[in-house]
Amino acid sequence: MLPELKKKIESKQARLAVIGLGYVGLPVACMFARAGFDVLGVELRPARVEQINAGVSPIEGDEPGLADLLAEVAAGGKLRATSDYAQLGDCDVVLIDVETPVDDQHTPRYQALRSALGSLAPVLKVGALVIVESTIAPGTMLKVVCPLLEQGSGRQLNQGFYLGNCPERVMPGKLLANLSTLSRVVGGGSPETAAVMAALYAHIVKADLDPADWITAELVKTVENAYRDVQIAFANEVALICEALGGDVWKVRELVNKSPYRQMHLPGAGVGGHCIPKDPWLLVYGVQGQGVPLRLIPAARAVNDGMPRHMVELLVSALAEQGRGIAGARILVLGYAYLEDSDDTRNSPSTALVTRLKELGATPVIHDPYVPEYQGDLYELGRGCQAAVVMVSHRAYKGLDLAKLAQALSLPVLVDGRRVVDANYARSIGYHYRGIGQETIR
Numbered sequence: 051m052l053p054e055l056k057k058k059i060e061s062k063q064a065r066l067a068v069i070g071l072g073y074v075g076l077p078v079a080c081m082f083a084r085a086g087f088d089v090l091g092v093e094l095r096p097a098r099v100e101q102i103n104a105g106v107s108p109i110e111g112d113e114p115g116l117a118d119l120l121a122e123v124a125a126g127g128k129l130r131a132t133s134d135y136a137q138l139g140d141c142d143v144v145l146i147d148v149e150t151p152v153d154d155q156h157t158p159r160y161q162a163l164r165s166a167l168g169s170l171a172p173v174l175k176v177g178a179l180v181i182v183e184s185t186i187a188p189g190t191m192l193k194v195v196c197p198l199l200e201q202g203s204g205r206q207l208n209q210g211f212y213l214g215n216c217p218e219r220v221m222p223g224k225l226l227a228n229l230s231t232l233s234r235v236v237g238g239g240s241p242e243t244a245a246v247m248a249a250l251y252a253h254i255v256k257a258d259l260d261p262a263d264w265i266t267a268e269l270v271k272t273v274e275n276a277y278r279d280v281q282i283a284f285a286n287e288v289a290l291i292c293e294a295l296g297g298d299v300w301k302v303r304e305l306v307n308k309s310p311y312r313q314m315h316l317p318g319a320g321v322g323g324h325c326i327p328k329d330p331w332l333l334v335y336g337v338q339g340q341g342v343p344l345r346l347i348p349a350a351r352a353v354n355d356g357m358p359r360h361m362v363e364l365l366v367s368a369l370a371e372q373g374r375g376i377a378g379a380r381i382l383v384l385g386y387a388y389l390e391d392s393d394d395t396r397n398s399p400s401t402a403l404v405t406r407l408k409e410l411g412a413t414p415v416i417h418d419p420y421v422p423e424y425q426g427d428l429y430e431l432g433r434g435c436q437a438a439v440v441m442v443s444h445r446a447y448k449g450l451d452l453a454k455l456a457q458a459l460s461l462p463v464l465v466d467g468r469r470v471v472d473a474n475y476a477r478s479i480g481y482h483y484r485g486i487g488q489e490t491i492r
């Protein structure tokens with residue numbers, strides 16, 4: 051059956067389905083539709099089904115090319131959305147792009163994945179290929195996905211159906227570009243399956259398609275994001291050292307990176323988003339119970355999660371030096387998104403900062419040019435505040451009119467979590483400036 055499937059894929063006769071039309075599933079569905087496949091998108095949210103069938107993109111934020119591509123493939127009838135799993139019965143390939151969050155105990159929550167598999171298995175076409183694109187803990191394909199499909203379909207792996215894991219590598223703001231330019235690991239339930247997966251993705255990926263087994267594919271995705279988290283944590287820990295010893299972490303970083311094979315990341319006010327704070331915990335979960343002493347990866351998470359609280363400590367210290375306590379203070383919080391020039395607030399470090407400020411009896415006044423509920427004139431918002439805290443390096447903040455802000459603030463205190471302000475200039479016009487990784491001038 052696999053050779054016939056490969057031929058249908060190569061000739062684009064294979065009928066494709068994508069379960070989960072979110073920020074990964076929708077661009078993937080559109081790209082296969084543009085490549086010439088008939089694509090069925092399965093989406094539980096009825097409003098989103100309607101929007102997509104009308105050719106209107108439900109994805110917030112600026113995704114170059116996506117809205118036009120969706121309009122084109124929807125109008126051309128190459129992409130159709132539905133909430134009805136029964137329509138999957140004649141699909142030859144089914145991609146699964148549902149959310150795989152972790153909870154407060156860092157345990158994966160696979161409800162969406164289990165629900166998708168539970169609905170798919172009974173209607174799955176004999177000989178079909180299922181590919182999980184969601185990020186999952188190592189071992190999930192073997193222990194969760196495959197058993198659910200076998201039990202639900204009554205068929206065996208590599209006989210009644212084929213199964214693969216192909217983790218996505220997309221970044222908000224570059225979804226379509228990433229999907230075609232970044233290499234991908236095609237983790238097959240057998241080498242033959244990996245080869246068929248490569249034939250499929252070759253229609254949309256103009257980069258390496260690296261065949262592998264399931265565990266390798268699961269490890270690569272979670273490791274590449276754990277790697278980034280550890281690198282950022284290292285930069286943050288160096289920032290704390292510089293503060294204690296009177297160094298400037300930005301200068302230290304610049305000079306360290308002149309040394310060959312060094313690539314110190316950027317320290318900052320914290321690590322947010324839907325990938326980096328989550329994927330290290332998926333990796334940890336995948337190896338738990340195996341007796342491997344994990345010290346570095348959890349510690350890196352703790353360092354990064356501690357940065358918003360460190361920002362508050364800098365603020366409390368700066369206010370105290372001005373003879374002002376934090377309780378009752380109004381604090382202008384500049385930036386609520388998790389990433390510069392983005393409107394995405396998932397796992398934003400600013401959320402942790404705001405919670406801590408309220409615990410200490412302060413009143414946060416939040417501004418963010420990209421987040422609808424926090425837009426407005428930041429200088430007006432700053433009027434009467436006792437300090438300003440920069441949490442995100444939005445372009446708008448790099449051009450802050452510090453003199454104008456100083457007139458609005460009742461105390462010229464500025465805590466800079468992303469080095470968007472020049473410390474010497476700020477101090478020269480009267481600010482009491484504290485920055486992550488920068489010496490304290492008393």
Ligand code: SAJ
Pocket residue numbers: 218219220221222274275278282315316317318319320321322323324325326388389390
């Ligand atoms: N951050 C730092 N210091 C750094 C880099 C990032 O503090 O040196 C912070 C950011 O402010 C943000 C968080 O970390 O709060 C995450 O930033 P990110 O640049 O990693 O952006 P993400 O979350 O969109 O990560 C995605 C990931 N892509 C996928 O998972 C497919 C990640 O693997 C990419 O490396 C990253 O995009 C990217 O390079 O843009």
